[in-house]
Amino acid sequence: MPEINVTPLGAGQDVGRSCILVSIGGKNIMLDCGMHMGYNDDRRFPDFSYITQNGRLTDFLDCVIISHFHLDHCGALPYMSEMVGYDGPIYMTHPTKAICPILLEDFRKITVDKKGETNFFTSQMIKDCMKKVVPLNLHQTVQVDDELEIKAYYAGHVLGAAMVHIKVGSESVVYTVSVNKYAKSHISAWIDKCRPDILISESTYATTIRDSKRCRERDFLKKVHETIERGGKVLIPVFALGRAQELCILLETFWERMNLKAPIYFSTGLTEKANHYYKLFITWTNQKIRKTFVQRNMFEFKHIKAFDRSYADNPGPMVVFATPGMLHAGQSLQIFKKWAGNEKNMVIMPGYCVQGTIGHKILNGQRKLEMEGRATLDVKLQVEYMSFSAHADAKGIMQLIRMAEPRNMLLVHGEAVKMEFLKGKIEQEFSIDCYMPANGETATVTTNPSVPVDISLNLLKREMALGGPLPDPKKPRTMHGTLIMKENSLKLVSSEQALKELGLNEHQLRFTCRVQLQDPHSDPDTLHRIYTHLKSVLKGYTIQHLPDGTVMVESIVIKVSSSAEDTNAKVLLLSWSYQDEDLGSFLSTLLKKGLPSGLC
């Protein structure tokens, strides 16, 4: 039986460093090539030596597919392609291709320039790597080679995030990152009922069912609005991509709706470039944004302007988005320091903060902060927390399963305990197998592929001519024909045609059988007795008594000869062709029983 093997190199019962190997129908595919943000050593990148000890990966991989631009999904890409060596195609969607290099470059700068690491990929490597990228359009089927085809669906996690449907022959795998059903600024996930053999899904929030986004948004907007009305300033520390744009759109529309005048600023740098790409990929965004596009591009913000350092001291209300998101350094921290003293102001943390950062401290209610040196900072401003995570919750995953109807499920990118829960649920609700391999562990799924067979039209027509009800797709029906296997293709043709095609002569296969019979009559009489006997038993068959001393039942020939020694012992000769095997064997058993005595 053919099988599909899935081996996570990262993300197996683990979060971070997504990298999954799939071998399907003889093809090897790498799904995502991420890095772990938590490590600075070799554990950072997936262990490519699993694929090959030395040498390039090109020979072992047919293609690499990147689902979205987060570094834990694409961070190791230049390392793999340039330093380990891979020259095959790398597939990603257009937005991912656009934004990915920005992030990689940023990441490289931090690691190399700030932390001073060596033996890291260079800018040139990023460029070279991006040259190998083949962009994907949504719902476009791309033929990687003759047999392998891939098709991208939108996943709605971040801009450009994709689910990929990988298909070899009739075997298929769907890989998806966190599917987001209720995305704010992106179109939401949708997939065909493609019934893949395996659905590989992330399960970060496997044990969470989320509340509606609307409540959270409303709270967020209300807070901002109230502060602005009081004349206070609002600081929103964000990371540059994804959520920041979402919040921008949210505030922008709100400003528009409520006719507000206070300025909104967005700190410069990386974000501006990213905003530019959001503008370009407007078709990837949600209904509202796409609808307004006729009048204007929503990402051409009307109310949001670029921030300048000096603006922080301006009087009057304002809203500022500043990086980084955890208030540990940079612009957001500077602004925070300036505004912390005024109780009219507010800081809104839109995401999770790592322990030790100022963000984490203030969220836990600390009102006095120690700064560099001995200075302390009194935090008088209001601190709010709003979570806007774009990961799918358990329900989202379940819905995806309902939509795609996979035969098997495979969970990655999540904690083992949580996966266990979801696995149980999936098995219970859908009664399909669910796997959760650890890193380096291989999950094997045997498939039951349907083998396509060409059938000749003539054969079908002949079958039709035989009559009977119209073919019912739900019921099997038997027919005669010859299966020819030739050059990797299967063909079902009529036997005559098969003979002709293969240049063979037709051979007849006949069975003959002798039956001893005790009968006192003469040969012709015996024959006649047999004839009448069969006539009474086999109704609905054509039985002929031929003048040359034979009885024909359909095509079966029966002859009688008496042996020389004993005239009473008659020998019946039965002969039938292979096609009439059923009838022939029935006749032979019937005649072996002898003739009934009451016959004339």
Next chain:
Amino acid sequence: MAAHLKKRVYEEFSKVVQVTHEEAPAKKLRLSKPSKSAALHVDLCKASSSTDALQYLLTFSRKPVEAESVEGVVRILLEHYYKETDSSVRLKIASLLGLLSKTPGFSPDCIVDDAINTLSSEKSHQVLAQLLDSLLVIGSQLPESPAVRLRLIEVAYKNLSDSSFGVRTKCLQLLGCLGLLEAPLGKDTMRDVQSIISDYFGDQDPRVRTAALKAMLQLHERGMKIHQIIYDQACRLLSDDYEQVRSAAVQMVWVLSQLYPESIVPIPSSNEEIRLVDDAFGKISHMVSDGSWMVRVQAAKTLGSMLQVSPHFLEQTLDKKLMSDLRRKRTAHERAKELFASGEFSSGRKWADDAPKEKLDTNTVNLIASGACGAFVHGLEDEMFEVRNAAVEALCQLARSSPSFAEKCLDFLVDMFNDEIEEVRLQSIHVLRQISTHITLREDQLDTVLAVLEDSSRDIREALHELLCFTNVSTKECIQLALLELLKNLNKYPTDRSSVWKCLKFLGSRHPTLVLPLVPELLSTHPYFDTPEPDMDDPTLRFWFWSLNAATSCPTMPALFSDHTFRHYAYLRDSLSHLVPPLRLPGRKQVYGLDSVDCGSGSVESAQLFLQQSLNRVSTIQNLEAAGAPELLDLTIRDLQRLGELQTELAGAADFCATFLRCQLLLMKALQEKLWNISVPLILKQNITVTAAAQQVLDESYKLEFLYSGLENRQVATIHHVRLQAKALQLILAARTRHGSCEKFLQDVESFQRLFLTELPHLQDSFVEKLLELLPRLSSCKPVEQVKILQTTLRQSGLLQLRLPEQIHRATATIIEPTGESDNPLRFTSGLVVALDIDATLEHVQDPQNSVKVQVLYPDGQSHVIHPKPADFRKPGPNRHRLITQVYLSHTAWTGEACFHLAASCWPTAPPAPPGWDGPDAMDGLPACRGTVEGTIPFSKHVKVFIMPKPARR
């Protein structure tokens, strides 16, 4: 000569083609008949190739064919059909068959057999499908002939086993549209239509499955009772791979749930049983999270109409459980509720106050929504606003029938006030208004609701004001909050003034007890000190409507008012009487206005009675010349007018009667003038007054017809009758001075007879009846005699009785903006356009999109009628429309400022414009406005707008 003849022939020939649908003389029609089919025949014979033939057919199909020649054309087409080898031409012919049989006036039963015969020899599936389609058209043209139907159904049965999906689809369609509702008698071979159609629920082609479902739905629409066994099959189709199948299946399941709500179905995998409607509700709810948004919309819409579902299932639709790390988490709604219950309000968000609480048992968590669970939670959060809108709509319908559900869905509806799409927000506000009788808003909910007051969209704000008018709130803090927010709104958008005031009025009168404790603070009175008297233009003025309205039902409140309050009250009562109610103030002389408190609501019946009595009294006048009749009429008209002022409910009816009687009076007076007895040359002067009277009656009759809604045919007949009388009068007058013919008048009489044939028995002893008796004589005699006859009949005819219909309302329009009070002229650059915002309320106008226009009178006497776009009309309430539009004005330069006049006018669409219709009396004061556009009836007051050109730049 020959050339001339030939030319004539061509002329006639060419005319024939274009004439057909106009009213051409009969002679030409006869000419056209052979030419049509003959021309086609020639064309088809000439066609050398099938492409040519196709071309001819295409051009042919664009021209109309008259009913008489259809059969001939069909024969020619069929003849060609059998000859034709190309299937595309045959396809076109087949489609032409259907097209031709739709020709009005043609009965296709003569071509049924031929059409059916074509089927037997046809090989191409596409042509076959088209032929069946044409047969469907033919069949639906002949609803009265069961024999044809039976034949067509047989044809459909025969072709159902075709291998092409197109043919099968058409056959199913045919069965659905024509299938016999009763089982055919005595024919066992023919199975029940339903079971045959349901066999195709399992067809391999999704299009056929859809067609089968649609055919079944069609049968249902035509009145057949669908069997319950279909339910299981339909439910199975809900999980079909194709969206159109699922969509149709949702409809099917819904239909069955309405047919058999109470029957019991088993739940699979358990031995419990539930009602079918509950089961269907669960299944359709499940479809709200379908993959295709079309299906989701369909499902969400459908849910709204399943009112029989049991409350238990209904409440499940709003169910949602949250969890985080396997621990139960409370939803934001629950948290808000708790905060409210504990008396703590808006404590500010704490870090992790939404932290998950108790541990959940993994077995009890249901990840996949089964049945009705959370259907609306999904629907309301859907990505597509169409789905959200449908869900809101459905919530509304369900909540209106179930108060407890209304209470539960409140949180969700309020959430929708913050939707990103305006339509959804508007929709949810409207919905909340509709269910407002069932609910009381909590403080936190009100807070969310009020936040929308700052929305920049006017529609949203006004919808919200409307909502607040009908809302019940729970505490006095709520009312204070609402008040403050409304004031904020007013500051931000001063244009909302009237709407906010109205809102305050209702808020006050709805919650008198909640207002009471707030009064001292809001009116800034103090127990000991005299506070400064507030300015009348101060925003606090607005509290007035509110507190005063509250005071009507709360007798203790006026005691809290200070002295100046009462003085202000008198002023406000006078200036804004619609907002300030009459109060019975202690120790003050009651100022009884027109609608004093005592003349309260109880007197509607008595007023009705009075109206009826007045009419009865009038009806005693038998003859127009009876003594004292004019006085009685005069009196009654006065009474009725007064009644209309007193009783707003009856204003329409009273007004209608008064106008009608006035017409009668005018006629009566005109006829009693002495002028009829004096000789022609002397009467010119008096003639003028009578002419004017006749004209006025005519005008009034048009007003009567078009300005009042709720008229029945009988009243319309009466009005037309009055008009006839006026026309007769005009005719007589005209005849006295010069000779005229009354041919046109006779036509009018005939059309009257045609239109109101059923009403004629009621018009006994009237002008018309007499006229109709004399009609043969009238039409034959000389004009002089005709006039004489008319005159006598007119004078002898009795007064027509007026019967009042149940409800009668006068259409009115009030232009709210521009107010016409502004002295500041609107400036514009001459030659360019200037946009003027118009905001008007229309009451009791039927079909305003088509009938209401804006009329602009330019200073130079020119008049324009502007058709507002259909989208400019909103419908804030029953019988009420709102027109918010922009009017573009333009003019050349002049020096001073000039005034434009605006009026909303009604454009009677049904009859042609009344002849000689001139400006209405409303414009009497304007000398320059005789140029009113013909055929319009203004129904609003004119508003003056000053505009002035900017000085031209050099």
